[in-house]
Amino acid sequence: MTEIKKEAIVLDKATREVQFKQTPVIQCIGVSNFSLLEIYSDETPKLQEVINTEDKVVKRITYDKLTTIAKKELEKAVETIVINNQERFVNFFNNAKPINARRHQLDLLPMIGKKHRMALMEYIEKNGAIKELSELKNIELFPDPIKVIVNRVLTEIENNEYEKYFLFTVPFVKKS
Secondary structure, eight states, rough: OOOOOOOOEEEEEEEEEEEEEEEEEEEEETTTTOOEEEOOOOOOOOTOEEEEESSSEEEEOOOGOHHHHEEEEEHHHHHHHHHHTTTHHHHHHHHOSSSSSBBBGGGGGGTOOOHHHHHHHHHHHHHHHSSSSGGGGTTTTOOOOHHHHHHHHHHHTTTTOOOSSSHHHHOOOOOO
8 A cells, every 4th residue: 555645735824823822824735635734834835835744733624714815726736636646536437436326426526417427437348447537538528537526626625514425535524
């Protein structure tokens, strides 16, 4: 099994009041599982820079805790993660399974309907497993797979407490 790198993409730098004093924080998104993080650090990385989160004080946060700038940078960061980790998403398309008798994992993706799902399954059956996301463009009328995945990830992040199924992210569970 491959070791999970503790990396994140910087969305914004801000200050938070921690124990009655202003503390610099970096808001970022984890590369391995798309979790939104706040790192307490004096470092000053650039927006969209990949940083190492190993040995840093990291706190997981919800979408509503992001700054306005971080929310604007989020889509670009998610797209970067998808593009740089295509193998993970190729595996998803190759191994997508039914959730129940009426629903399939592919049906949860925005812009993918039953016809797209059937076309993808026929393509895989005829040509074997897909090797890269760009191959999906060979399927007639199939939407841009990177946009599809990015939109799904953003939906899971933004609607965390209302989302029933999580394909790419780890749900944020509030401690009671």
